[in-house]
Amino acid sequence: MSGVRMTVKPKETIHEPTRDPACPAGDSSIDPLSQGTLLGGRVRYRQFRHGYRTGLEPVLMAAAIPARPGQRILEGGCGAGAGLMCLSWRVAGIAGVGVERDARTAALAQANFDENSFGRLRALCAALPDLPAIPDYPAQGGGFDHAFANPPWHRADASASPDARRDLARRAGANDMLSVWVRGLGRQVRHHGTLTLALPAASIDAAIAAMRAHGIGSIRLIPFWPKAGRPARIVLVQGRVGGRGDAALLPGMTLHRADGHFTPEADAVLREGAPLEGL
Secondary structure, eight states, X not given: OTTOOOEEEOOOOOOOOEEOTTSOOOOSSOOOEEEEEEGGGTEEEEEESSSOOOOSHHHHHHHHOOOOTTOEEEEESOTTSHHXXXXXXXXXXXXXXXXXXXXXXXXXXXXXXXXXXXXTEEEEEOOSSSOOOOTTSOXXXXXXXXXXXXXXXXXXXXOOOSSHHHHHHHBOXXXXXXXXXXXXXXXXXXXXXXXXXXXXXXXXXXXXXXXXXXXXXXXXXXXXXXXXXXXXXXXXXXXXXXXXXXXXXXXXXXXXXXXSSBXXXXXXXXXXXXXXXXX
C-alpha cells in the first residue's frame, strides 16, 4: 500500500495461530517476506513478498470503526493483520480476533501481532460462515462489539489469479459470497454493534441488500475518491445489528491531491492513525 516501506527479509520462522482442524494446512515451506510499516512507522508489518498485497482498505476501515477501550473486535479475512493492528494502535485496550482462511497467512498475522506486542489480538485459521468456537467468546455468537472485512468481490466465474493466495483473497467462491460474509460476521456481533465492509462502488447495492436481509440497518456509506472530481472506487458500508435508522451518505474523503500525494486528511488517517472525521 502507499506509505508502507518495504524491504525484503530472509525466510524466518512463523508461529502457528489458533487453527480449526478443517482449515487447510497450506504449504510446508516458508514464503519470502517483506518488512515494512503501517501508520508512518508506528506499526511494524510483514507480508508475503509475492501474491496478495495489503491495500488502503484495512487502514481506512480501522479508522471508521467506533470502537472503545475494552471492546471486542472481529475481522473476517484479516490477511497479515493490518486492519486489527491499526485499530489496536488507535484504540488501546481492545481485544480482537482475525479470521483468515489461508493457514500461512493466519500464522503471519499472529507473528505480526506478537512482534508489535498486541497481546490481546489473536489469529484464527478458519473459513466463513461456519466459525468454530472461539476461546473466551460465547459459543452461540454475539460476543463481539464490532466486525469488519474487505471480502472477496471478484465474481466466482472471473478468471482465476495464477497466485493461489491472491486468488483466495480477491475472488468470491460463490456468487452469493457477500451475503455469506454478512451473515457469518453479523451473527457474531451483539445487538447495535457494527459491521463494516470495504467494497468497490459497484458492490454497494448488493451489500445493502445483504445487510438488510440479515437484520442489519442504520446503514452509512463512506466514499473515498482517488482524486477530486473522480468517481469513488472504495466505499465503506457500515450498519448496526438490529438498527432501524435511515441510511446516510457521509462526506467521505479525497485520498490524493492532483500531484498524486495524499491529501492532508488522508495523510492523517493513513500515516498518523487518526479516526475518520464526521462519523
